[in-house]
Amino acid sequence: MTGNLKLSAPNAAHIGRVLGTEDVTPTIFWFAVSAGASVQLDDLVVVETQRPDGKKVSFYGLVDNVRKRHEGVAFESDVEDVVAGILPASVSYAARVLVTRVDPENFIPPQPGDTVRHAQGAELSMALSADKMGEAAFPGGLLADGQPLPLNFRFVNGESGGHINISGISGVATKTSYALFLLHSIFTSGVMDQVAQASGGQLAGTAGGRAIIFNVKGEDLLFLDKPNKKVEEKEAKAQAEKGLGRERYALLNLPRQPFKDTQFLAPPRAGGRGDAIVPHTDQRSEGVTPFIFSLREFCARRMLQYVFSDSAGSLNLGYVIGNIEEKLFRLAQAQQGPGTHLLVTDWKVEESSEVPEELDFGDLGGIQIQTFDHLISYLEYKLLDENDGQGDKKWVLNQAQGTLRAFTRRLRGVQKHLTPLIRGDLTETQAEKYRPNLLRGAQLSVVDIHNLSGPAQMFVVGVLLREVFEHKERYGRQDTVFVVLDELNKYAPRDDGSPIKDVLLEIAERGRSLGIILIGAQQTASEVERRIVSNAAIRVVGRLDLAEAERPEYRFLPQSFRSRAGILQPGTMLVSQPDVPNPVLVNYPFPAWATRKDEVDDLGGRKAEDVGDDWLR
Amino acid sequence: MRIRLDPWPIDTQDGQLTLEPFKGLVFNVESDDWRAIPTRGIPKRVTKVLVVDGKPRMEARLLLEDDAGNMSLAGFGAFVVGAVSLCPHGSRQAELVDVKARRVLAYSGDTLLEPTRLSPRNPHTGVLEYAPHAYAGAHVEGARSAVQSLMLNAERDFSRDLASEMPLDEADENALPETLVLQDGPVRVGEAGRAVIGYVKTLHTDYLGADRIGLLAQLGCGERTPILRFTVGDSGEADYRGREQRFTWYVRLCDAPFYQHPLAGVMRLEMHAPEDTDFVPRAVIDAANLSGALLTRLGSQLHKDARAPQNLIPTAALEHAMSRAMGSQELVTRRIRTHLARELREGVLA
Numbered sequence: 001m002t003g004n005l006k007l008s009a010p011n012a013a014h015i016g017r018v019l020g021t022e023d024v025t026p027t028i029f030w031f032a033v034s035a036g037a038s039v040q041l042d043d044l045v046v047v048e049t050q051r052p053d054g055k056k057v058s059f060y061g062l063v064d065n066v067r068k069r070h071e072g073v074a075f076e077s078d079v080e081d082v083v084a085g086i087l088p089a090s091v092s093y094a095a096r097v098l099v100t101r102v103d104p105e106n107f108i109p110p111q112p113g114d115t116v117r118h119a120q121g122a123e124l125s126m127a128l129s130a131d132k133m134g135e136a137a138f139p140g141g142l143l144a145d146g147q148p149l150p151l152n153f154r155f156v157n158g159e160s161g162g163h164i165n166i167s168g169i170s171g172v173a174t175k176t177s178y179a180l181f182l183l184h185s186i187f188t189s190g191v192m193d194q195v196a197q198a199s200g201g202q203l204a205g206t207a208g209g210r211a212i213i214f215n216v217k218g219e220d221l222l223f224l225d226k227p228n229k230k231v232e233e234k235e236a237k238a239q240a241e242k243g244l245g246r247e248r249y250a251l252l253n254l255p256r257q258p259f260k261d262t263q264f265l266a267p268p269r270a271g272g273r274g275d276a277i278v279p280h281t282d283q284r285s286e287g288v289t290p291f292i293f294s295l296r297e298f299c300a301r302r303m304l305q306y307v308f309s310d311s312a313g314s315l316n317l318g319y320v321i322g323n324i325e326e327k328l329f330r331l332a333q334a335q336q337g338p339g340t341h342l343l344v345t346d347w348k349v350e351e352s353s354e355v356p357e358e359l360d361f362g363d364l365g366g367i368q369i370q371t372f373d374h375l376i377s378y379l380e381y382k383l384l385d386e387n388d389g390q391g392d393k394k395w396v397l398n399q400a401q402g403t404l405r406a407f408t409r410r411l412r413g414v415q416k417h418l419t420p421l422i423r424g425d426l427t428e429t430q431a432e433k434y435r436p437n438l439l440r441g442a443q444l445s446v447v448d449i450h451n452l453s454g455p456a457q458m459f460v461v462g463v464l465l466r467e468v469f470e471h472k473e474r475y476g477r478q479d480t481v482f483v484v485l486d487e488l489n490k491y492a493p494r495d496d497g498s499p500i501k502d503v504l505l506e507i508a509e510r511g512r513s514l515g516i517i518l519i520g521a522q523q524t525a526s527e528v529e530r531r532i533v534s535n536a537a538i539r540v541v542g543r544l545d546l547a548e549a550e551r552p553e554y555r556f557l558p559q560s561f562r563s564r565a566g567i568l569q570p571g572t573m574l575v576s577q578p579d580v581p582n583p584v585l586v587n588y589p590f591p592a593w594a595t596r597k598d599e600v601d602d603l604g605g606r607k608a609e610d611v612g613d614d615w616l617r
Numbered sequence: 618m619r620i621r622l623d624p625w626p627i628d629t630q631d632g633q634l635t636l637e638p639f640k641g642l643v644f645n646v647e648s649d650d651w652r653a654i655p656t657r658g659i660p661k662r663v664t665k666v667l668v669v670d671g672k673p674r675m676e677a678r679l680l681l682e683d684d685a686g687n688m689s690l691a692g693f694g695a696f697v698v699g700a701v702s703l704c705p706h707g708s709r710q711a712e713l714v715d716v717k718a719r720r721v722l723a724y725s726g727d728t729l730l731e732p733t734r735l736s737p738r739n740p741h742t743g744v745l746e747y748a749p750h751a752y753a754g755a756h757v758e759g760a761r762s763a764v765q766s767l768m769l770n771a772e773r774d775f776s777r778d779l780a781s782e783m784p785l786d787e788a789d790e791n792a793l794p795e796t797l798v799l800q801d802g803p804v805r806v807g808e809a810g811r812a813v814i815g816y817v818k819t820l821h822t823d824y825l826g827a828d829r830i831g832l833l834a835q836l837g838c839g840e841r842t843p844i845l846r847f848t849v850g851d852s853g854e855a856d857y858r859g860r861e862q863r864f865t866w867y868v869r870l871c872d873a874p875f876y877q878h879p880l881a882g883v884m885r886l887e888m889h890a891p892e893d894t895d896f897v898p899r900a901v902i903d904a905a906n907l908s909g910a911l912l913t914r915l916g917s918q919l920h921k922d923a924r925a926p927q928n929l930i931p932t933a934a935l936e937h938a939m940s941r942a943m944g945s946q947e948l949v950t951r952r953i954r955t956h957l958a959r960e961l962r963e964g965v966l967a
Contacts, residue, residue, distance in 0.1 A: 072934065072937060072938065073934075074921070075921055078921075081930055082710065082711070083710075084707045084914075085703050085704050085707040085708065085709055085710055085711050086703055086707070086711055086914065086915055086930050086931055087711055087930050087931065087934055088701050088703075088710070088711040088712055088713045088931065088934050088935075088938070089711075089934070
């Protein structure tokens with residue numbers, strides 16, 4: 001018993017002997033598979049050898065290559081004579097083992113002729129270093145022989161390491177599915193409670209952990225709280241195909257249930273003013289909360305930088321943004337009275353080159369800025385129109401007109417996208433109600449940004465992540481927060497800079513000590529900022545383009561695994577963790593939660609006719 | 618003058634063709650009509666063919682010195698006898714049978730020696746044990762001859778044990794047994810009555826004479842000559858009474874390439890002949906009839922075996938397995954050196 005993982009008792013017969021015709025080293029060796037035994041890739045095996053002084057050394061390893069060939073024949077065409085029954089030849093069946101652990105650490109080679117056995121039970125936990133993990137082990141999937149793969153939570157929660165990175169071709173590698181499976185495993189396996197208990201209660205238990213998922217594709221993740229009607233059928237099929245004794249959730253000792261304690265956030269539909277705030281979702285209407293940032297909050301919390309995802313390209317522009325952000329911050333600080341608008345007294349509208357429509361003039365003079373486009377008009381006035389086109393000196397700060405125009409032009413470029421998200425016409429109660437609340441709400445928050453344009457997505461992700469980061473900076477590493485973000489290459493590209501990339505870098509480099517864990521995913525790790533990928537303690541690879549698999553980012557995969565990465569099926573991943581020097585191939589169960597609307601089990605497990613009868617009564 | 622190539626490589630002991638005239642009498646027993654007979658194919662009732670061969674090897678020449686200071690020659694040698702079991706219809710995979718090395722300490726004299734046991738330093742690498750075998754005489758190659766002789770006897774016994782009984786009835790259509798043994802070389806004394814067919818790869822002796830040998834060049838693939846009979850060791854003298862009688866016939870395994878001599882693909886077969894009978898038993902005729910089909914099937918190809926087609930595919934595999942069973946000559950020699958060094962207490966040599 002290791003952590004919450006139940007490992008079966010050892011019952012392994014010998015399956016082969018270490019070959020003497022290939023080099024035998026402490027880290028890699030071949031063995032001849034015995035007649036009647038079957039060995040496949042990813043099998044975990046153990047070999048025991050005896051030193052001359054009588055002490056035993058055990059080698060635990062992973063099969064990464066298997067081959068068969070005719071033995072005793074010299075020519076390739078001899079296969080015809082063998083099949084014709086006139087040339088005696090035996091079939092040699094051999095397997096190569098990558099050693100994952102040597103116990104005790106005497107790095108001698110095994111002896112040719114030593115017996116090889118399947119690693120099971122306690123030996124399996126030695127092979128996968130589960131004995132070192134103790135209570136921190138949680139299931140990360142099923143091995144080829146149906147035994148659970150233990151992952152070390154201390155390498156997830158930031159204690160010894162943190163962050164998970166998942167790479168794979170979109171749609172095939174099912175990166176998001178595996179990330180959700182890991183979250184489900186972390187939340188329901190009890191590992192958080194066990195680790196907290198072992199740490200003397202310094203860490204909060206299950207209730208303390210939270211996850212934030214950004215939904216970037218369709219409305220796939222808006223049904224995570226609903227049971228999946230296909231799971232039973234799919235799991236029964238998988239169990240039969242893989243010849244497993246029990247269904248996979250049971251083997252993993254995880255409940256087959258959807259996520260509980262969830263909240264779903266979505267941006268509001270565009271065009272609404274006043275009270276008509278509805279989430280911009282098409283398939284799910286109930287249970288989804290729209291999120292909005294108030295204009296005053298936008299200024300007070302310095303969100304302007306996240307409007308410009310490409311500001312790092314120009315030093316001057318970055319300077320202007322910083323300056324304006326500061327001005328807006330002071331403006332927000334100076335606001336008095338209720339509301340979410342900004343009251344300005346230095347805007348002589350008649351001097352603006354273009355007079356905005358529907359401006360609200362305050363009772364005591366001044367203008368109430370209630371929309372994002374009015375804010376842009378005000379900034380245009382302050383930078384370009386005031387003083388006969390010279391602008392307000394304090395705002396301009398000797399910057400060239402061209403830079404100022406570039407600034408306002410970019411703002412106008414994103415105006416359409418951000419106007420529904422940043423509003424100054426709400427009451428404070430409304431603002432509080434629609435403010436995205438990721439850390440004090442549910443255990444799992446899904447932020448739907450798939451309907452947003454690129455700049456708006458960047459803005460939302462940047463603002464929310466910074467908020468999480470600042471919150472954790474204030475409160476420390478209690479309550480681990482998992483941030484699931486797909487398409488990392490878009491938010492933190494290797495070659496370009498952006499404010500969001502800065503936040504992600506902060507999270508990657510400092511986040512683990514603050515209890516923020518990034519579960520990042522992307523098609524190609526080679527296009528993501530190197531420091532983000534290299535900070536991930538646990539790396540997962542699904543199916544890869546073979547050219548991508550040869551990039552340096554995948555050097556942690558042995559060559560044989562890189563070749564195999566091109567043929568992995570959905571539901572199969574290669575998982576690398578610090579405790580085990582070689583990656584391990586796992587499969588994981590079909591989601592118990594709906595990942596599309598048509599998977600939602602709205603009949604509660606009953607037949608359609610029975611539910612229909614209830615309605616007729 | 619035409620030059621033709623003998624097909625066998627120059628490093629074999631002899632060429633395939635010598636054609637020393639046989640001095641004795643050779644009789645037509647199947648037919649006086651001396652012409653090619655086509656193969657009849659392999660009857661279904663024959664389900665097992667065992668190809669038997671043996672291999673000797675000398676591993677060290679020794680000089681023995683007894684307590685009285687008398688010297689004698691001896692040798693460490695090894696031999697293997699084995700077989701390939703196959704179905705002539707190809708219904709199962711061919712298998713090696715009983716390919717195990719036996720080791721001998723061959724010495725001349727009457728002294729009784731204990732078996733010599735050569736233990737390795739590494740217990741994983743097996744033990745060599747040489748069983749003592751005394752031979753008569755003091756010839757310098759006596760030990761080699763003794764090992765060769767042991768091997769031949771073992772091969773003969775093995776063939777005899779594996780083969781079915783050979784009916785000698787003239788008319789029984791079902792006389793051919795289910796199991797046949799193909800033995801490398803001529804049949805031996807002591808195998809009479811068993812279904813053993815000896816195959817002789819070389820044509821060192823001409824049993825046919827000028828009037829009959831021309832047919833060999835005309836044989837097509839799988840065709841054979843009629844069966845003949847002769848007496849082993851017949852010297853051609855009028856009062857000679859030979860030891861045993863043999864049936865023999867020739868089979869062509871494949872067409873000879875144009876640059877080789879025209880008998881290049883021809884092989885001679887032998888079976889025991891009963892004494893004092895003037896007919897050929899039905900089973901022998903059946904064996905001869907199937908031999909063309911069987912041997913063309915088992916014949917090897919030149920690019921794979923320098924002695925093709927006569928060195929049969931199973932035989933070559935068997936030779937390979939037998940060499941492997943005896944182990945590396947170099948390692949054995951090293952083991953012997955180490956053993957003797959230890960015995961003489963002069964330290965261990967590599």
